[in-house]
Amino acid sequence: MSPGGAPMGRPRSDQPGRRGGATAATVTLNRPPGGEERDDPRDAPAAPAARPGGPFGSGGGSLLSPRHWKVRTKLAAVLLVPAVAFLVLASINMAGQISSARDFGRGATIAEFGRQASTLVFELQAERDIASGFIASGREPSNQPQINKAVAETAAINEANAKLPAGQTPKEPPPIPAPNEGATLRSQQTNVDSALTAYRTAEDALGDVGPDAQARIDGAGGQLDDLTQLRAALAGKLLTQGAIIGKYSSMIDALLGINQEIGQGTGNTQLTTEVAGLTALSDLKETLSEERALLYGVASVKGGSRFQFSQQQEFSAVIAERGAALQRFRSDATPTQIAQYDTLVNGQAVLAVKRLEDSVVRQQSGDDLTLDAQQWYQAATTYLQAMRVVETGLLDQVVTKTRDLRSDAQRQAITTGVVIAAILVIAFLTSLLIARSMIGPLRRLQVEANDVANVRLPEAIARLQRPDATSAPPDIEPIGIDSRDEIGEVARTFDVLHKRAVELAGEQAGLRRNVNDMFVNLSRRSQGLVERQLKLIDELETGEQDPDQLANLFKLDHLATRMRRNSENLLVLAGEDAGRRWGRPIPLVDVLRAATSEVEQYHRIQLTGVPDVEVMGHAVNHLVHLVAELLENATVFSSPESKVLVHSQRLSDGGAMVEIEDRGIGMSAHEISDSNERLARPPEFDVSVSRMMGLYVVGRLATRHGITVRLRQAETGGVSAFVRIPVDVLASRFDKPRGQEDTAGGPPAQAERGAPDGWALDGRPADGRTLDGRTPDGRGQDVRVQDGRGQDPRSAGRTGPPALPTGPAALPT
Structure with a gap:
């Protein structure tokens, strides 16, 4: 039953026929008879007299003379000369921009x-500095084997x-x-080997970096090739x-020189400054x-720490070099x-290095230095690690800067190319426009008008009709003919017409959204x-003992349940959800019972053959609502003394189907076809749809969950509604039992009761039952909601309507 008492899908005999949706106005621009306007021949000037000597006259001259060229050729020549000059200058500019992009790309690489x-x-x-201590301590072999043995x-x-x-x-x-110096050196050499492998891999994948940078990289690679021989010389004294x-310092200097090539030749001052700070x-x-290596070697000498030979001068020199480098x-x-640098390079490590340096300076003239080798190495290493963090950050900034500059140069080159192409195209189109005069604008008007009428205007209206559309109408792209002649005036008039049509569609869409909001507000209030x-009513029913009063309360209960369904119909019309959901699957038999309880003439409904399946919680309320609408329709359009049969079965693909059959007045073939079309593709809601709101609601709810609803003329004269529930809506899938294939055990289900034309089931019922719930041997399951007297067996001894569950709220928890 639809709101307002209108039937769901069968119009009464006194109802007017179904009208179509909103009509669309079509504007057709016709050309005047005879094609383009022609001037009166009488107004044409007289043709000039032919000159003697041929078409070019007596003084015609050479055919190659520009005065004999066609107008199109002259326009092309006028355009070609400045175009060539423009192309030359633009090509020079683009070549410079491409060169800059290449240089920045090399810098990024x-x-x-x-x-x-x-x-x-x-x-x-680190390997060099540890090697200094290894040499000073006598180059004793690694004691790692002894360490491993002791550990074992x-x-x-x-x-x-x-x-x-x-x-x-x-x-x-x-x-x-x-671990002695030899073991520490061997461990560090392993770290160097890993870093060297990554370096070689990156070098093999290196792209174009320019000749100068490639020379530095090749030089550093040549230095690194001697690392194995250097280690052998170190171990063999x-x-x-x-x-x-x-030799170690030479390798390091060669590697440090690579970063100096970043940004060379680009002329970018900011990049050059950042690279200078990095280097x-x-x-x-x-x-x-170097200072760490020097003092570590001095402190590692056995028998006392003191400067040897020229190490004191080297220490003074490296202190001065570090001060100059910092400056x-x-x-x-x-x-x-x-x-x-100031933020990260500070703290105890810096103070410890400074304190140890001052101690060495005070004692450098003495015979022995009170400098602990490991203490110095750890303090200097912590200092270097802080500087390494800063160096990594500066290098990341340089990489980002070079990438951005490369992207900007590439973008500028592309922009220049696009501008050049645009200028050439505009020049070409301008000359073409002048040559073609009115033909071009007229053809453009025709194409644009067809595009607006057939594509852009329908798309704009469709966008405005979507639920998530904005209230403001979209911008209208004009046809683009801005001439002052009649064609330009027609184009501007058509633009205004296009804009007015879109604005009208926007107003209608806004009005529809307002109506939907009104539906939602009214429904929410009514639902509460x-x-x-x-x-x-439930509280009154619980405490009521009078059978007559209890029967009246049951009637009120059903009327309120129908009112709730009517409120939910308004939510469906507005595209909203009812808001009530179940967190777990519900048996199908409880879903059908809940739907039955929402129908006024529930005592006429008979459930048979309900399979043992469950419906997913998110679809329970919608399925109850859908079946209740169909049951309401079946009871309204059938005799009060007749039964409405509800048959259910499983399908071989794991789904289920519910058939609702009445013995009412029936529907014509045209009405069934029209109703099935509305169920398969629910139309946009309007006034005509409101006359068959139940049919619209059923179609909308079925579409949300992939449920298929079809109507068919019943053999008894009424109407059968088939509700096919897909496997995705059910909580578990069904596997066909052994020996129940389609080729044995009787005809398929659609042959037993008949499926709608053009809509075949996916095979016979999976458990071998027919649509009335009987198995091939005659036994079956008959699930009824009342006995022969119209009473619920659960309410024996009481008078009045059966104590059925009231809506989804009464489903089992």
Whole structure:
């Protein structure tokens, strides 16, 4: 039953026929008879007299003379000369921009490669400094094997001690020796090898970096090729400490020189300044590393720490170099880079290095230095790590800057190219426009008018009719003919017509949204009142003992439930959800019982053959609402003494189907076809739809969950409604039992009761039952909501309507 008492899908005999939707006005622009306007021949000037000597006259001259060219050729020549000059100048400009983009691209490539180079430098600096202590301590071999042996023995002793019985004295494990300089050097060499592998991989994938940068990279690669021989000389005592440290420093200097090529040749001052600050910081870090190597070697000498030979002068020189490098960094770097350095490079590590340096300066003239090698190395390493963090941040900034500059240069080159192409196209179109005169605008008007009428205007109206559309109408793209002749006036008039049509569609869409909002507000208010009314009725039913009064309360209960469904209809019309959901699956039999309870003549409804399936919680309320609308329609249009049969079955694909059959007045073939079309494709809601609101609501609810609803003329003269519930809406799938294939055990279900024309079921019922619930052997399940007297068996001994569940609120929890 639809709101207002209108039937769901069968108009009465006194109702007017269904009218179509809103009509669309079509504007047709016709050309005047005879095609284009022609001037009166009488107004045409007299043709000039032919000159003697041929068409060019007696003084015609050469055919190559410009005065004999056609107008199109002359226009092309007039356009060609400035176009060529413009192209030459623009090409020069574009070549410079492309060159800048290439240089910035090379800088970005070098900067990205510089990350691997700076990592390798950091590890090489550590290997060099540890090697200095290794040489000074006598180059004793690594004691890592002894450490591993002691660790293994300790683990074995600890395991044996754990198994000793109580009271026995556990065995003491041997002491684990500390790693010597050889073990520390070998561990650092492993770190260098990993960094070198990453560097080689990045070098193999390196693109175009320019000849100068490639030469530096090749030079650094040549230096790194000697690393294996340098390590062999270090272990075999083939070179002095100064030679080995110098070779390491040469490799590091070659790698540091790569970053100096970033941004070379670009002419960008900001990038050059940032690169200068980066290289200055790298040099500052290298001077600190050299100082770490020098003092670590001095402190690692066995028998006492003291300067050897010229090491005192080297220490003074490296202190001066570090001060100069720091001054150069503060001079070359940007304020942002300096602020980053001051923020990160401070704290106890910096103070510890300063304190140890001052101690060495005070004791450098003495015979022995009270400098602990490990303490110095750890303090200097922490200092270097802080500088490494700053260096990494500056390098990331340089990489980002080069990428941005490259993108800007590429964008500028592309923009220039587009502008050049646009100018040429505009010039060509201008000459073409002049040549073609009225033909071009007229054809354009025809094409644009057809596009507006057939594409743009329908699309704009469709966008405005969507629920999520904005209230403001979209901007109208004009046809673009701005001439002052009649064609231009027609084009502007058509633009105004287009704009007015879109504005009218926007107003109608806004009005529809306002109506929907009104539906929602009214429905929400009515729902709240109905829910309170139902709760009060339930309380009265619970405490009522008088059968007559209880029967009246049951009637009120059903009327309130129907009112709630009418309110939910308004929500469906507005495109909203009813808001009531179930968090778990509900058996189909309870769903059908709940739908039955919402129908006034529920005692006429008979449920048979309900399969043991459950409906997903999110679809329960909508399915109850859908079936209730169909049951209401079946009871209204059938005799009060007749039964409305509800048959259910499972399908072989795992879904289920519910058939609602009445023995009423029926529908004509045209009405059934029209109703099925509305159920399959619910139309936009308007006044004509409101006359069959129940049919609209059923179609909308079915569309939300992929449910298919079809009507068919019943054999008994009434109407059968088939509701096919897909497997996605059910809580579990069904597997066909063995021996129940379609080729055995009787005809398929659609042959038993008949399915709607053009809509075949997916095979016979999965459990072999027919639509009336009987199995092929005659036995079946008959699920009824009342007995033969119209009473619910659960309410035996009471008078009045059966105690059925009232709507989804009465479903099992």
